[in-house]
Amino acid sequence: VFHDVAYKAKDRNDLLSGIDEFLDQVTVLPPGEWDPSIRIEPPKSVPSQVKGKKRSSLSCRKGLKEEGHHAGPELQRTGRLFGGLILDIKRKAPFFLSDFKDALSLQCLASILFLYCACMSPVITFGGLLGEATQGRISAIESLFGASLTGIAYSLFAGQPLTILGSTGPVLVFEKILFKFCRNYGLSYLSLRTSIGLWTAFLCIVLVATDASSLVCYITRFTEEAFATLICIIFIYEALEKLVDLGEVYPFNMHNDLNKLTSYSAASSYLNYWLVVSLYSGYLPELFALHFKLFSLQECLEYHGVFRGSACGHHGPYIPDVLFWSVILFFATFFLSSFLKKFKTKRYFPTKVRSTISDFAVFLTIVIMVLIDYLVGVPSPKLQVPEKFEPTRKDRGWFIDPLGGNPWWTLLIAAVPALLCTILIFMDQQITAVIINRKEHKLK
Template identity: 25%
Template sequence: MENMKSPFKGIIKDARGRTACYKDDWVSGLCSGLRILAPTFYIFFASALPVIAFGEQLSRDTDGSLSTVETLASTAICGIIHSILGGQPLLILGVAEPTVIMYTYLYNFSKGREELGQKLFLAWAGWVCVWTALLLVLLAIFNAATIISKFTRIAGELFGMLISVLFIQEAVRGVISEFNIPKNESSKLEKYQFQWRYANGLLSVIFSLGVLFTALKSRRARSWRYGTVWLRGFIADYGVPLMVLLWTALSYATPNEVPSGVPRRVHVPLLWDAETVYHWTVIKDMGKVPLTYIFAAFIPAVMIAGLYFFDHSVASQMAQQKEFNLKNPSSYHYDVLLLGFMTLICGLLGLPPSNGVLPQSPMHTKSLAVLKSQLIRKENGKEREGMHRPKGEQLGNLWKNACCVYRNGCACTRCFSK
């Protein structure tokens, strides 16, 4: 109740904290040199691949009303806005599985109503986004984000586990679907014959497991026993994007006898093509939605606003965990306010909104973290002990591990892997 009596208090406090470090963030980022490219490429692919997968799922569940083009466009627009204006720029935004699920329900509801149908689905979803944006703005104004201090670490980890399970579920469903004939496709085509469907499914298993296994292995290249220091560091920094490019190139290395469409590829039309240009003018059809359904859009908006508020705040909290030892203050209230405006923009453009996502946000912070180590040598007679000591009191466990590493015979600055 005290927070509601002081509207805008949290937003003003967050804005002042962000203003104090805004210039330094840009200067530090621009002066970091080529080192910034490694986490940039890593997070780019770690964010783009799920968005592409969810876009394909949206296209399948909404009969093509939304597709990968819209999810990528939403992620790009919201990501740029948040990186420039956001209070917590480490937060990664994207179209996540909960958004896909909610939009699927919205589509199924509108498809079953003659007054809406598939034609006015995006217009009605736009009204849902308008109500959602209004609720998010009110939550920010009345300092609802103070409740994030009540969320323990286990709450964030459990929510992250839920998102991970949804990721795995969609991955398994996607691989299984490669063995089947897509909806509205003719089974008489050569590429949909049993032998080619079977080959396509096996290739999807090989490529998906290959990308996963090699990407995870490359991230641990610094601990390898072979190769030079420079080579191991290069593979650890750029291994994930390189593996994605490598396996993508392998997917094109098929014999001439294989029919076109094996392996299957995601259809991504250009933003200005006829099948996608409608989304940019969906605001014109929002006036055609019956008044009853405009007010009815408030019901799903309440659920989406609560989901976005929780998801966005927890992702921001996980991106600034104590062990990261960040100096800049948090800005939960201001970010929820900005999320409301971004949701409004996406709704008016006919795009699914983007919000803070797990696990990409803490992955982003971890990929940018640098453990500054200091070698301390203490000579006391014949006793000599060396330890890597990371800067910051929050890294006590890593300090203990460093002592063990040194006693096992290694005293170099490469003992710590991100």
């Protein structure tokens, strides 16, 4: 009977229920005291497996129900002003020093490198999109500085420092709507955005003072899984969308006519070359600098034209296809990362080496693919990082007047969009913290 349960069990609870049922029904005889001449009659009826499965499903539901309520001491309402914050500080204080000591390990180093790569790219990319949406009011350098400042402060003082703060798609939509509103009504975007930021900070302090985090106990496991799935879908969609957009920026031509190469019009800098032509008159050649558009490809070769520039190979013009190379990099990065992540279960190398490779899977994949891209030399799109630490626009500094050139009533009306922004940030951060604090992660 237990043999069938062991093979048909769907999860750990089914297996434990089968063991309990087996121990309830079996007759155990102590070793050395059993006489082989004495036989025990077999049972008249075999116990049903349906009851065991019912008990297993009930226990599983009960466990999920208890887990879904998040009935932990950190989510209980204290009824005092800033009571939850004070208790969080008391709970975190004993582990504050050990958090820095425990970071001196190989696994933490792998996580740090992975998080650096995972955070840097979205922040700068989001900053570029924000710069396009706000016409340079807030761009990559501002997003990078804000993410660095909030990331360091949150990691040092937050109750759950493993949560990563970052801008998401809804925040970009919010900024676009706000900038369009300011442009239509002649308001200063940065001043109004500063007012909204101050109101948002005030509302977040109110939420902390009133123990609003205790409302997380009403978030079910279904909501957590739906939110985690939404995040995965957003990242997958954005990655595929970037890949499709490359087809518009770097289109491929399946009917290239190399004889018309000199008449192509392109914005690339390597096509703006002059052709060095050698005309033989008598015994000595005469050199002339003529624009290549005056000749066809065959005429260029007849006049001993020389191809120069990154678009030319040793034997003629070479046009790399950036789109296809980007697709190769995209899927090669995914498959190599998946392979290295599962390297822990392979048969190659000692256990320590396999475990180290698995921990550094993402970072090793990024380094390998960047090196391959550099060696191949195809001009694939690169991440544009600001070179100087200065505001994007020269006509402003780092500190913005909340009022600026706006009317005084904008300081009050900014509380309405700030409320929407606060709800967005609160839900995003709290659900992420709940997912991190699950029991299976075994966090203190």
